[in-house]
Amino acid sequence: xxxxxxxxxxxxxxxYGGKASEFRPVRGSVIAVGRVLRRAxxxxxxxxxxxxxxxxxxxxxxxxxxxxxxxxxxxxxxxRNRTGVYACDGGVDxxxxxxxxxxxxVFGELEDGHLLDPRLDINCRDRKGKPLAYAxxxxxxxxxxxxxxxxxxxxxYEAMAALPVRIASTRGVSTHEASATFEVTQYDVEGRELxxxxxxxxxxx
Amino acid sequence: MRRFIVMLGIGLALSAxxxxxxxxxxxxxxxxxxxxxxxxxxxxxxQDYANAARYEGYQWGGGCWNYDDADSYPNxxxxxxxxxxxxxxxxxLTFKTWRESTDTxxxxxxxxxxxxxxxxxxxxxxFRAGNGAPNHTVAKSTAGVMDAFASNTHIGMVFMRSLxxxxxIVEAKCEACGTNxxxxxxxxxxxxxxxxxxxxTG
Numbered sequence: 580x581x582x583x584x585x586x587x588x589x590x591x592x593x594x595y596g597g598k599a600s601e602f603r604p605v606r607g608s609v610i611a612v613g614r615v616l617r618r619a620x621x622x623x624x625x626x627x628x629x630x631x632x633x634x635x636x637x638x639x640x641x642x643x644x645x646x647x648x649x650x651x652x653x654x655x656x657x658x659r660n661r662t663g664v665y666a667c668d669g670g671v672d673x674x675x676x677x678x679x680x681x682x683x684x685v686f687g688e689l690e691d692g693h694l695l696d697p698r699l700d701i702n703c704r705d706r707k708g709k710p711l712a713y714a715x716x717x718x719x720x721x722x723x724x725x726x727x728x729x730x731x732x733x734x735x736y737e738a739m740a741a742l743p744v745r746i747a748s749t750r751g752v753s754t755h756e757a758s759a760t761f762e763v764t765q766y767d768v769e770g771r772e773l774x775x776x777x778x779x780x781x782x783x784x
Numbered sequence: 785m786r787r788f789i790v791m792l793g794i795g796l797a798l799s800a801x802x803x804x805x806x807x808x809x810x811x812x813x814x815x816x817x818x819x820x821x822x823x824x825x826x827x828x829x830x831q832d833y834a835n836a837a838r839y840e841g842y843q844w845g846g847g848c849w850n851y852d853d854a855d856s857y858p859n860x861x862x863x864x865x866x867x868x869x870x871x872x873x874x875x876x877l878t879f880k881t882w883r884e885s886t887d888t889x890x891x892x893x894x895x896x897x898x899x900x901x902x903x904x905x906x907x908x909x910x911f912r913a914g915n916g917a918p919n920h921t922v923a924k925s926t927a928g929v930m931d932a933f934a935s936n937t938h939i940g941m942v943f944m945r946s947l948x949x950x951x952x953i954v955e956a957k958c959e960a961c962g963t964n965x966x967x968x969x970x971x972x973x974x975x976x977x978x979x980x981x982x983x984x985t986g
Contacts, residue, residue: 630912630913630977632974632975632977633936663936672888672915673887673888673889674888674889674915674916674917675889675917676914676915676916676917677915683910683915684909684910684913685907685909685910686909686936686937688937695862695863696863696865698907700907700910701905702888702905702906702910702915702916754886754887754905755886757886757903757904757905779866781845781865781903782845782903782904782905782907783844783845783863783865783873783875783876783903783907784845784863784873784874784875784907784908784937784938
C-alpha cells in the first residue's frame with residue numbers, strides 16, 4: 580500500500596493509492612491532498628487518536644484540516660477556546676500500542692494565534708519502517724502552499740482553515756537526538772516563492 | 785577622540801560576539817555517550833537521580849546538567865530549544881530519571897549520566913497518553929513514588945505523597961522556576977493524568 584517510489588524519484592501515488600498530482604509551479608512536486616471537515620463528519624477517525632479527556636475539549640463543529648501525503652497523513656484542529664491546536668499523526672507505532680492509522684497525537688499551545696514550538700513528533704514509522712517525523716509550520720503572511728523537500732521530490736501542503744500546517748517527512752530524522760530537520764519553502768496562492776527556510780525541530784516539553 | 789571611537793567599536797564588536805555566543809553555551813560541556821544498560825531500577829534510585837538534578841536549571845528540549853546546584857544560564861527565552869542552556873525540561877527529566885531508551889519500542893533500563901545530552905522522544909502529551917513500551921497510564925489515586933502526573937503541556941514525578949491532598953512533585957517546571965521539588969495538586973487537576981514506568985525492581 581506504500582506509495583510507488585521505486586526509482587527514488589517523484590512518487591506516482593499517495594499513501595492510499597490516490598494519484599499524486601503535481602503542483603505546476605514546482606517541477607517534480609507532489610500535492611498532499613487536503614480537505615476541511617467538521618469534526619462530526621470524521622466520527623471515530625478523530626476520536627480514536629485523542630485521549631478521552633481531550634475529546635471534550637474539541638467542539639463538535641470544530642474545523643479539521645485533513646491531509647494525506649506520500650508517507651504520512653494527519654488531522655489538525657484547534658480546541659474549543661482556541662488556546663491550543665491538536666494534531667493526529669498517521670503511521671505505524673513502533674511500540675505497537677496504537678493502531679493504524681494513528682501513531683501519535685500532539686498538542687501545541689497557541690499564543691496570539693501562533694505556536695511557539697513546531698511540536699515535533701518522531702514516534703512514528705512509515706509503512707516501510709523508516710522513522711517518520713511530523714511538525715507544524717506556521718504559514719507566513721500571504722502563504723498558501725508549503726513545500727517540504729523529500730527524497731527526490733517536493734511535497735506540497737495547502738494551508739487550510741487558518742491552522743498551522745502539519746508536515747511530515749522521513750528525511751533528516753534523528754531518533755537518537757529526538758530531532759528532525761525540514762527544508763521548507765512557502766509559496767503564495769499562485770506558487771510564487773515567498774520564503775525558504777530550514778526548520779530544525781527538537782522534541783520538547 | 786579617534787582612539788575613543790576605535791575602542792568603542794572594539795567594545796561593541798566584543799559585546800556582539802558575546803551576544804552571539806550567548807546561545808549554544810552549556811551544551812558544549814555535554815556529551816553523547818551511550819547509556820549503560822541496567823538490570824535494576826528502583827524508585828529510591830530514581831528519587832536520588834531526580835533530587836540531584838534540583839537547582840540545575842531548565843532548558844526547553846534539554847536533558848543535560850552538571851551537579852553544581854546552580855543553573856549556569858538562567859532566564860533564557862522560554863520554549864526555545866536553541867538556547868542550549870543547562871537542565872532538562874519536564875519530559876527530558878522524566879525520560880532520564882525513568883531510564884528510558886530513545887527507541888520507543890524498547891522497554892529496558894538505560895542509565896544516562898547527567899552530562900549526557902538527551903531529551904528522549906516523548907513530550908508531556910505523549911507521556912500522558914502512555915506512549916512507548918516503557919510507559920503506561922495509571923489511576924491517579926494509586927500513583928505512588930516516582931510515578932508521574934502529566935498534562936498536554938507538563939509532566940512531574942511524585943517525589944512524596946503529601947498530606948492535605950497534594951504531592952511533593954519533582955519537576956523541571958520552567959525557565960524562571962528551574963528544576964526543583966514543589967507542592968502541587970496535579971492529582972486532583974482534571975487536565976492531568978497518571979503515568980507510570982513499567983519495570984521497577986524495587
